[in-house]
Ligand SMILES: NC(=O)c1ccc[n+]([C@@H]2O[C@H](COP(=O)([O-])OP(=O)(O)OC[C@H]3O[C@@H](n4cnc5c(N)ncnc54)[C@H](O)[C@@H]3O)[C@@H](O)[C@H]2O)c1
């Protein structure tokens with residue numbers, strides 16, 4: 399089978415590997431749609447993210463869906479089933495797993511995170527309990543994009559987004575745009591979103607943002623104050639990882655409001671005015687990956703409550719993956735897909 403391997407920064411190549419055999423509790427999946435995530439691009443450019451360093455050839459890609467072609471002895475699936483693959487498989491035994499917080503498992507195997515291979519491959523053998531059957535009305539592309547949608551759903555849950563809430567999302571990348579879908583589904587009625595790339599803001603506007611804020615031209619907190627009669631929003635979801643955006647979350651949220659941090663700032667220590675958090679009684683939450691989100695993501699897609707395919711700018715074949723990564727690095731690109 400063909401797989402795309404990252405050897406070192408800037409060097410992706412397609413090579414031939416043995417097709418894996420599914421273990422008794424695994425499915426063999428013919429992978430058909432894989433999203434290119436910002437973290438894949440980061441490994442491609444820099445060969446590492448924080449402490450995770452590409453030290454041996456690594457298959458990238460963790461937003462995937464495909465068709466089951468073979469099953470282990472005890473899986474409950476059949477060849478021909480279409481499935482989305484949840485990329486993080488926890489140990490199932492640690493205290494976090496037992497509490498149901500399996501996204502915090504320290505022994506998780508996560509696709510495309512060194513040393514664990516990902517899904518830019520024709521076939522992947524994957525545990526059946528981290529595969530989700532897709533109904534006919536949900537496409538394989540939508541199945542693959544359940545992954546970034548899950549990041550948004552988990553953030554909406556962390557922020558306790560409720561009917562009638564106003565939400566500011568900072569960043570119109572795939573995570574910000576799909577967090578917007580998730581908060582709408584959770585009942586938010588006013589959703590504002592910021593970025594500094596005009597094309598991205600136009601995309602957010604066309605996808606139904608109530609207001610878009612270009613932070614190159616407007617002060618974020620000032621713009622939010624104007625939109626909320628000076629109060630600030632109920633919830634801020636930070637999805638850019640940019641220091642100025644993280645800093646301004648406190649100034650954009652109302653007294654008694656909630657801040658959810660998704661964006662990962664590289665090597666950034668950001669001063670925090672704890673007095674403002676206390677005086678204004680703010681709730682501040684981190685949001686790490688997701689747990690128990692795939693069934694909800696698939697239901698929302700089947701019911702046409704959310705759109706994920708609209709964020710896709712281009713698709714490419716596995717053999718042209720290096721060109722696809724170059725295109726994904728363009729700041730105007732939101733999402734590229736590899737289609738096999
Ligand atoms: N916590 C998690 O589990 C998790 C999961 C996935 C991604 N992430 C992180 O979330 C962030 C978003 O991911 P993504 O894939 O959408 O990234 P992305 O780079 O595609 O999008 C980030 C967007 O933020 C915009 N931006 C830059 N500076 C800004 C500013 N000052 N104000 C507003 N917007 C600004 C960029 O123009 C870009 O459109 C990244 O930091 C990523 O590492 C975290």
Ligand SMILES: C[C@@H](O)[C@H](N)C(=O)O
Pocket residue numbers: 435437511545546549687688
């Ligand atoms: C959650 C996932 O999308 C993210 N890129 C990570 O590796 O944590």
